Amino acid sequence: MRNKLEKQLKSAFEAPVPAGKHQFLTKLDYPKARRIDFFKSQLGYIRKRVWVLSALLFIITFLGLYFYHVSTSFIWIISSALPFISLVSISEIVRSTSYNMEELEMSCKHNYLEVSLARMGILGAADFIVLISILLLFMEKTDLGFFRLGLYLITPFLLNCYGSLYIVNRLKNKETMYICGCITAFVSFLNALLSIQMSELYTEKYWLVWAVSFVILAVLSGRKAAILIKNMEELQWNSSLTV
């Protein structure tokens, strides 16, 4: 009975249709949301685990560098752990595509592409800050230069980015995240295995191999990211929008 009464109450307060609503709202000069507000709003949607894991890796590296004896073996440990940061970032992108969030996001003021790019931008910037911070910390403790150290740390990270983006572009189901997790584990394991098996991996001998691998993986990852963005652009004109 109460529910029926509550429904009836809505009609009890019916008012005549306002005559000047449309005209007033079209002329109304109201403050539009700024780009920075949009980014701030997206920041809130990124899960806390992303920040916690990134901070954790940074803190562990920091403690490892300052309180324990550091050798070049520490490079492979960190470079093996870095792909997990990109996995956490990838998980944010997968979340949108796998859990049917596009419809919600597309119905909002900003389209799916804008929302995704904003999040990717925030996550990319966060990853970049963590990587650069770790690099700078490392530089003080090893005699390797900034670029060489960068190659050793970022190449496995890029390999993981490429593999994960390849999967994200191909699959759009809930298992995508597990496959990305497997790729990350594989990259990390491969990096650790190669570092242990090949004692000269971080020497001048393999410098060129690292540089070529870095460039190839950077180009491939960039291409996969471009495909991902292109797919999102197509989603704007998806037939689901016209239903």
Add this chain to the structure above:
Amino acid sequence: MSISLEDQYDKIYRYCYFKVNSKEKAEDLTQETFLKYFSQTSYINRGKPLAYLYTIAKNLCIDYYRKNKEEEIYQVVTEHEEITIFETNYVIKQAVSTLPEDLQELLLLRFANDLGINEIANIMGVSRFSVYRKLNTALGRLKIILREEDFT
């Protein structure tokens, strides 16, 4: 929190109409509410925008009453004319109109404008507990007036 202009315009208009009982005046007050709301943006980006919007509307309605005490009598007469237009809801409208003004306002905010208890508490400046209690009182009184058998 941001607000949907289209949606809120209708709700504020309904609120003002409930307060002043005149289509034209309600629309004027609604538009004035939005102009005042957007005239300074320092509060709306930080505080409780919905409560702020309703507070402006409420104050404008109070000002209107103060300035137009004679008109008020005229509007009460037209209210009866409006009721005949919505004949199907006549009974429930009559029942609601017998309730005190604050309970009517509460029912409007809760059931016509679909506001949450927290938002109503902010707008009316009372506690959540008080909102719940008043809502139950209002619904209880309505049930008695309307007789239970009419709604079972």
